[in-house]
Amino acid sequence: MVRSFFEYAGSDPARVAVVHTDGRQVTYGEMRDDANRLSNFLWDRGLASGDVVACLLPNSYQLMAVVRGAAQLPLHLTPVNWHLTAPEIAYILRDSGAKVLFTADPFVERAEEAAAEAGLPAGAVVALALAPEGGAARLTGPVGAASAAIPRDRAAGNRMLYTSGTTGRPKGVRRPLRGVVPDEATGSAVARARRYGVDHEDGVFLGLAPMYHASPLAYADQALDVGHRVVLLERWNRERVLEAIAEHGVTWLYLVPLMMQELVALPEDERAALRVGSIRSIVHTAAPCPPHVKRAMIDWLGPVLVELYGGTEGSATVITSEEWLTHVGSVGRALPHVSLRILDEDRREVPVGEVGTVYFRNEEMSFAYLGDPAKTAASRLDGHVTLGDLGRLDEDGYLYLSDRAADLIISGGVNIYPAEIEHALLELPGVTDACVVGRPDEKWGESVHAVVVADRPGTEEEMAAALGAELRSRIAGYKIPRSWAFAEELPRSSAGKLLRREIRESVADDRADAPHLGQDAGPVL
CATH class of the missing domain: 3.40.50.12780 (ANL, N-terminal domain)
Structure with missing residues (x-):
């Protein structure tokens, strides 16, 4: 039997397909x-x-x-x-x-x-x-x-x-x-399921992220083509998710890094007592995952995390937990049907280890931006498309993302990658979320500005000084934020993506109020 939704409906019509949000x-x-x-x-x-x-x-x-x-x-x-x-x-x-x-x-x-x-x-x-x-x-x-x-x-x-x-x-x-025909179109579902480690036939998928997004909808729909039961939740809620995993024997689910941060924030003894042993795979995408969060998830649940890099336009790379542990911070190697290239501003290949714009060609996923041939053309090079991300390849062909080109901070002619600083901030005690953007600066062109969600003692000035001091043991001095703001939460899309543009716009409109560090925090020229 070629596994597909309609084949299961014909051969095993009583098989449970979906558990609605009300049970x-x-x-x-x-x-x-x-x-x-x-x-x-x-x-x-x-x-x-x-x-x-x-x-x-x-x-x-x-x-x-x-x-x-x-x-x-x-x-x-x-x-x-x-x-x-x-x-x-x-x-x-x-x-x-x-x-x-x-x-x-x-x-x-x-x-x-x-x-x-x-x-x-x-x-x-x-x-x-x-x-x-x-x-x-x-x-x-x-x-x-x-x-x-x-x-x-x-x-x-x-x-x-x-x-x-x-x-x-x-x-x-x-x-x-x-x-x-529809059944022929789903022929690659089993191959994809094998890639995620979910080609088992007794699978239970937990749908907990908004399914108007590409990945949550795609994984829930694909689950039906391999005969799985799809358990639906209205929205992400840590406690309800953990209850559903235990209640339904969930074997796989899709998470974004923000959700994983909430899960590993649970005390270790509480995590150890949870009934989560049924999980065989967790697929994650959407945003860079702080390495300490990913490592904590693997330490807790075992090597069940599978990360994919790509976007609505298509997938480019994949990495298993075992691979990630030997290539920490990587988002993986090119999928079998994907060609991956790293190019400089002149669209020339850069040497291994150097940062450039990431381009990829997914042979299974041709597309065009509807009604925008200019945007379609601008994103292409010899059939390769870019999502605007910067990254580098190592000697083994593993991709490491630096940042989005639009998010790059250029301070005194030096390239500074916000994601690196954000990951360092999130490793500090009491910091639960962070966003780093470039702030207009008369001397440097741009300076590094951090907006942080933190539960720490002291005034904003004291917190800024303490965080800056703690960062110095983790990242170079020129990457330390020169100005800081503190918030109760950061603006994010429902998919967990940081709405960096909103923060950047608010910073551009408000240059005077944030706590500042000393002038030595500027770039090294």
Whole structure:
């Protein structure tokens, strides 16, 4: 048997596919019927090959059913971040050309406002009840009334996600439709599962991150193609996650570094008492993970962490825990189908060990930025794409990220990488979060500024002096922040990504109030 969602639905229809956020279980057979209903509903609405369907849905069975229903038709599916305002949602609807928007309470009013602003016709917003009265129906209204028969013209669709927009207006990452049947399109799911160490057939995946993001949705959907049970939580909550792992025997999950920081913050004796022995793999991406956090996770759970580097545009590298322990700080080597290059400002290859812009070509994932050929062209070189990250390769071909090119601080002509300073800060007692940015400086061009979340005694000036002194044993003097600010929390996206631009903009507008260190903290020229 070729493992795929539809094969399991046919051979083992009573197998549990999804455990909804309220504990209701849905089988593979039931989910297949609902996927067919959604597909037939979309054809009945007059959609055609290449059209776009959008969804504004929380983590839910209904979201996963929409994904499955759209995936077996030659359509593009665009999940929308439900934190966005109506005008922001309207922009995505207009830009993508979406014909239908699936939603649910409590987003219906915002969805309808956005659809009207985007010029969608009446009825384009389709509301699905997450908890239907009586609890029996899984899909409601005209979708629930659609035929459960196999839809006509089945062909594999594709997701069209929008970049996070942390550096400007979000752009749709559009991949071509492949023109193959759905089961053939999922043929690489087992190979990917093997790469993450989750190709076991008795798997249980825990979906806890917002599934309008690329990775959380992709892993939950892939889990169904290898016959796994997907347990859904509405959102990240450390205590609820640990309870779910014990209750359901979770074998794998997806985390971002911020979540791992919360987990290892638990006292060691508490961690030792938790029932987490079922975990066989934790996949993590989205942001650089401080080495001390990753090492603590491995010490606690064993070598179960698998890190991937890439973005909405595609994956580039992978590294297992065993590899990472001998290449600390690396994000791995190129995937088998990926070509990796490190280039200087003139787009020439740099020697091993030197920092440059990271370019990669993923042969399985061609794409273009929707409606923006200039951005598409600017990101390419001989078929290779860059996400704007800086990094270096070692002699063994392992990639180490330095920072994003846009985040680089150039102080007195010296390149300073914020991520290195942030990792050093996060190793200091009482520091729970940190962001380092460049601050306009008349003498140096830019100086290093740190915004820190810390639970330490003393005034802000005293804390700044103490942190600066402690950093001197960890990083070079010219990297020590010259100015400091302290906050209760830092702005982050729902995927855990630091919204560095917001901090940089606030620093540019406010140059006088932060505590300063002495002038010797400037660059070494």
